[in-house]
Amino acid sequence: MMVQQIDRKQLKRDSKALLRTAQVSPMAMTALYLGLVLVLDAADVLSGGSAALGIGSLLSTFVSVLTWLVGMVLSAGFVLYCMAIRRGERAEFLTLFDGFAFVGKVIGLNIVITVFIALWSMLFVIPGIVAAYRYRFALYNLYENPGIGIMEALDMSKRQTVGYKAQLFLLDLSYYGWAFLAALPSAVLEWCVSYQELSAIVGLAGTPALITSLLALSDFSWILIIDLWSLVVSLFYLPVYQCTELGYFETAKSTSGVGFGAEPPRQDGWNGRIHPDDLGGW
Template sequence: MQQYSGRMVLCMVLDRASLKQESKALLKTARVNPYLFTLLVLAVTLVISGISNYMNMDDEFAYLYSVQYGIDLSFLALHRAFPALVVLFVSVVCALLNMVLEAGVSLYHLGIRRGEEMPYVTLFDGFSFAGKIILLSIVQYIFVFLWTLLFIVPGIVAAYRYRFAILNLCENPEIGVMEAINMSKAQTAGFKWQLFVLDLSFIGWGLLASLTLGILNIWLLPYIAQSNIAFFQEIKKAKGIGFFPPRPEDDGQFHPHDPFGEDNW
């Protein structure tokens, strides 16, 4: 298995404000509306979540929901109609579907950064390598869970350590799961705190979105996704770790940028 150490990058501070501003501007250049795409994502995940919740509903849940919201849901309780194994199977399938769809979102936003036209069906492109996506998600979950057993903080650090693994896999589905994880470990070394601060910078927006019953997420989620990818690409460039497409054939033209908008030649 290939080991990644990368170039030594000491005391490099990424310009968070500039990268976030760049991400906002980039969303405006998307040839397929990122906000309508996000609306599609939210609609599909809402349906999947609804199916999972519907199958898992029992009398106790229906009663508590009825008390809290004044809506009688007792007619939805299915625990007598479906065996527990069926309910479990549907819940697992829904969880796996969400994993693959999340990769589809990453594929869409990576494509925007390359300047490509990413149609709405990009959301489902992850199914072409769904096995790797699911395996990667499971391995990441296990690693983070094991670190969390030591203490909460190591678990949080581990989550940031593997943060870019899915982006590495989406950029190059030919690599293995552990290679994507090892890339992410090398990429995030020295940058975890800055990634944490990046996440903190969206807390206010997240609280505001909750006050709008999540409607603001239609605009917020693409902004967060592109900002995260902006950090990913800057770190790739600085460390020289990650997928870089082959240099174009010599056609007599000057190519100052690669398809990801970075000077990597």
């Protein structure tokens, strides 16, 4: 097993160059993907409001589960679009719905990953984080080869991520600023709620008018604000981030010899330096 030290900055530059060659605009595809997610979130909120009016909590639960599952499949379609770009293939807008061709496995694998990470997290926070990176490539394995089983995709990811977990963590860390910016409205809402609760506990007189006005907005209004803001911010980083992570996946396949179309591992430190210290769990 060889581990390659990936040049993250160069890979990001390469991903940006690849995205410029896409026949279908990455920004347009990202806008379509996140726009559909916004519609799903809005439908979820509206169904919750209907339940509050007594129309039916069963309907609300059904809509919530359905929107969650459809969101998983749309996410698969967005990754498939980015995979096609990295292969130099044409990907149309309809690629976003390609995940429905193997929807059962997409949903099943997402659920299994969530359960496994939750179980590891029960031991402590760190094992849960390590598990999340251990299964990071499982969905990619399935997207490349829908014929494999769920547990096979997980096992492949475990072998592929040996020595790459720390590098993936650093990749995520390099996008922390973008992620924080995208989540800014949510952070503002949480801060307003926390301020109001703290004020009630310590007995502060009154709440600032701005906070009162923000908290007076409906759940539906907040969903629109949060999702629209996230959509706009994500247009500038999400396609690059996704294509860059797929570059990590391709490198891990090549050096481990595990995965669809993976070449046998080479012994000459191809295209990078080999660091023996990386051969552990991280």
